[in-house]
Amino acid sequence: MALNEYEAGSGFTGTIGRTADESTPAWPKPTRAAPGAPNVLMVVLDDTGFGQLSCYGSPIATPNFDSLAAGGLRYNNMHTTALCSPSRSCIVSGRNHHSNGMACITEFATGYPGYNGVVPFENGFLSEMLLGQGYNTFMVGKWHLTPSNQETAAGPYDRWPLSRGFERFYGFLGGDTSQWYPDLVYDNHQVEPPATPEQGYHLTEDLVDRSIQFVVDAKQVDPDKPFYLHLCFGATHAPHHAPKEWADRYAGQFDDGWDAYRERVFAEQKALGIVPEDAELSRHDPDVPDWESLPEPARRLYSRMMEVFAGFLSHADHHLGRLLEFLREQGELDNTIVMVISDNGASAEGGPTGTTNEAQFFNNAQESLEDSLAVIDEIGGPKHFNHYPWGWTWAGNTPFRRWKRETYRGGSSDPFIVSWLQGIRARGEVRTQYAHIIDMVPTVLDALGLEPPATIRGITQSPLQGVSFAHTFDDADAPTKRHTQYFEMLGHRSIYHDGWRAVCPWPGPSFTEAGAGFGQPISADKLTELDATGWELYHVAEDFAENHDVASEHRDKLIALIGMWYAEAGKYGVLPVDGSGVARLLVEKPQAAVPRDSYVYRPDTQSIPFSAGPRVLNRPHSITADVDLPEDGAEGVLLSQGTAAGGYSLFIKDRKLHYVHNYVGRGLYKVSTPDVLPAGPHKLRFEFEPTGKPDMANGRGTPGLMQLYVDGTLVADAEAPVTTPFILNPGALTCGANPGSPVTPDYPSPFRFTGTLRTVTIDVSGDLITDTESELRAAMARQ
Structure with missing residues (x-):
């Protein structure tokens, strides 16, 4: 017997008598998707250029992206905003980036409606729209749509994924993260990766594992309920992290350089019909040297950097293939609308020479060619935070000019693939209609036969600014509906x-x-x-x-x-x-917490992002740990900030107190107590006393005296001739452990403290010295 159901908001359709035996029940009708409604899978790549997928002419192997293209469509006239967060806001909302308050990344927010970094709730997300239509909604991977000052455990959480229509979230909130030691959030709380690089961990694989898990969790309960999965890889944003065997597959394949890459890709693009037969390759960029003009050691280094990038992309393609195969095995792939997009063109943030450690670039401490060559076999691994030189950026956007951050087509034109085996008859065709990423949401709604909601959670919705291109799916000659785009x-x-x-x-x-x-x-x-x-x-x-x-x-x-x-x-x-750049970065913004001179931390709590933590660099400061040591001693980290790419750590090992400052991965400056620490309660203190001035322009932070105190008594000191001048990136601060990449090789991660640690207090009442140019570079690299 069918249940008596009534629509939410309408009147009760049963009857109510004096007792249940003379009454008739009725139930509020659950929200259900239309029978046979397709799933939606959005795959968002990061900093992947028009000429970097093999189905767009690249020599980089991407067979699973190619298979989607072969079973669907490739568009050669799709456009983005040319930057990360702005594009991501458009992809999920169907509105322009300024309408979303996302003129730039949130770190560059200013006090104007189009620039404040706060997406208004009247600009609903596709997740919110489909949630209201009976879909499960999952967000996996990079988010970067929360104001940067709200990416902490203090919230507010109303612009985290779970408050914007996603039922589950697993990924990272900011603009970039290590692929080996990522800063992970699960739903609304921070978690550590489930394994280590030594155990084979890589973020890309983890994101696909979690995507599959989310779908399985829901489907085993309700097999007919469709899902919307928004999968945002860290690939191919820096750091370019790839398992060595994947990078080695490309050994020697880029030795002829970026000029030759462009010619080869351009010829293949014409053969594939991705560019018109009469198209011309854009000019040689004046900022990029001719490959043959470079010395042989530089060519060897830059070739390896590109091999690592290629391995990174192919590795992501491989794991996307696992997701697609899972959906195929479950009988879900044929009725899944798949859209693949990159958020902008290839990135030039490695600068003219690239880097093995972006922390050095941020801190004006760029390594020499000799130093880079010394670690060439480690590039792409857990010890480095690498990015290729901008010659490869320019080549990656073939045939266009320029790159990410600029609105020439090299920055704003990207590969775009649509596959829907059950809903699109065309196979392997190219579409030339003009489109913009704000058109993706209207197209999905059109394909699903849905209208955008008038309200979401009681908030009247603004009109969508995109237009559907679903009419082009089976009609190559259909006119575009988008005639103008700023x-x-x-x-x-x-x-x-x-x-x-x-x-x-x-x-x-x-x-x-x-x-x-x-x-x-x-x-x-x-x-x-x-x-x-x-x-x-x-x-x-x-x-x-x-x-x-x-x-x-x-x-x-x-x-x-x-x-x-x-x-x-x-x-x-x-x-x-x-x-x-600098002015926007330094403009006063609302803060989650008022800056203060004293910060108190406790063990077993969430790590603190660099932007929300105390600024200890280039100023007098102290770190005081309130501990209780057992009779047989204890060991572990009391407080750490940063990674092997740069940071500092206060820890106990071999029953002695140690402090290490890691200068941009290039030098370790240490001080240790000469005697073992006795059992019992103690106040263990580190103090930094500047002894000179910083040389920011040359990447040298304030030199100083590093001092260790036990219960108020100075027991050891040592000089640090140079310190990190500006930023620790990654720069999470953790009390009681050093999760992820260890700051120093003196201990293995996470090296949790085994004694009793009550609190750690950081005092930063000394004057702060900053360098705005370095701050600008660091913020922009998070895009």
Whole structure:
């Protein structure tokens, strides 16, 4: 007998008498998806360029992405915002990034509606929409949509994944993390990885394992309930971490350099029909040296960095294949809408020479070529935080010019694959219709036969700003529904309209031509000058890779597009135009907690992100541990911050107190007590007393005297000739252990303290010295 059910919000449809025997029950109708509703799988890659998947012409093997393309569609005219968090906000909301308050990453938030880093609740996420339609919703991997000051155990949690429509979350909240020792959050709490690199752990595999688990957990209870899985790999964002055997598969394959890579990929793109037959390869970028001009040792190093990147991407492809095979075995793949996208073009944040440790780059302590070569066989492994040089970035965006952070097509055009075996008849075809990532949500809703909700949790929803391209699935000649799209990123502007594209690069077409680097402010007078003389015009319907600036021949067209850009900017909250880096980084923002001079920590609590912890670098400070040592002694970490890439640790080993400062992975400066610590309660204290001034420009933090005290008595001291000048990245602070990558080889991770540790107090009442340029580089690398 069917249950009597009534819609939520409507009146009770049963009857109520004096007793149950003269009453008829009825139940609120559960939210159920339509019978046969397809699953939705979004796969978001990070910093993967247009020319880096093999189905887009790359020599990097990506057979599982290729299989999705072979069974579905590849789009060659899909566009992103050119940066991480802004793009991710568009992918899940169907609204433009400024409308989401995500003009940039949240670390660069400023006090304007389009820039504050706070996605408004009236811009509902696809997860919230599908949750209301009876779907299970899972978020796995990189999030980076929570204001940076809210990524702590103090919350607030209302902009964490579980508060934005996802029922389960497993991944990391920030912009990047080690793939070997990730900063993991499970639902709303921090967890440690389930294994170590020595045991074969890698984040990519873990994310796929968790994705499968989430689906299995739900399907074994309700096999007919569809799911929405939003899977955001750490690949291929730095650090480029790959098992050595995967990198070794590419040994020697990039020895001919980035110029040759571009030619090879471009030829293959034409053969695949990914670019038009009459397309031209973009110019040699002025910021990139000719491969043959480099000395042989540099070519050898850069080749290996690219081999590691390629192994990283192929490794991610392999594990995606495990997920696809699982869905196939479960009979779910045919009725799953799969969309694959990257958040922006390939990343140039490794700089012209790349790095084996981004902490050195952030701290102006860039390693020499000789130092990099000394660890060439370790690149990609747990000891390093590596990123390739920007010559490979430029090559990775073939055939386009430039890269991530810039709104030329190299920064804003990405591979995009759609597969839905049961719902799309076309197989292996290329689609050329213009599209933008804000169109993904409307397309999914269209394919599911759903309308966007008018309200979500009682909040009236803003209109979607994207338009569906589902009509192109089985019609290669269908016209695009998107005729206009603006772009703005860090003052770099452009606009597309019906086959034309106007670009106003900032600070210029390249750093070399501009005579300036990233992060230059734009004054009102400068903006007027740029609008008068700084715009370029490309007829991209005929000039695929933006090679021919026709601004002088089509002045009327250019003026109209500039006016259109300002109209769109007003509509979507793009103003004020801001090209600055340092100023945006240093602007005063609301804080989760007021800065203070004393911080108290306890063991067995969540780690503290670097941005929320005490700033101990380049200032007098002390660390005091209140402990009780048993008769047979104790060992372990009292307090640590950072990793093998740089950090510090106060610990007990061999019944002695030790402090180690790890200078950007390059030097270890230590001080230890000469005698064993007696049993009983103690106050164990480390003090740092500066003895000179920092040399920030040359990557040398404040030198100082490292001192150890036991119950108020000085027992040991030593000089640190140099310290970390600016940032520890990764820089999580942990009390009572050193989880993940150990700061020092003196102990194995996590080296938990075995005695009684009550509290550890950090005092930072001394003056703080900072370097804004380094702070800027570090923040941008989190994109």
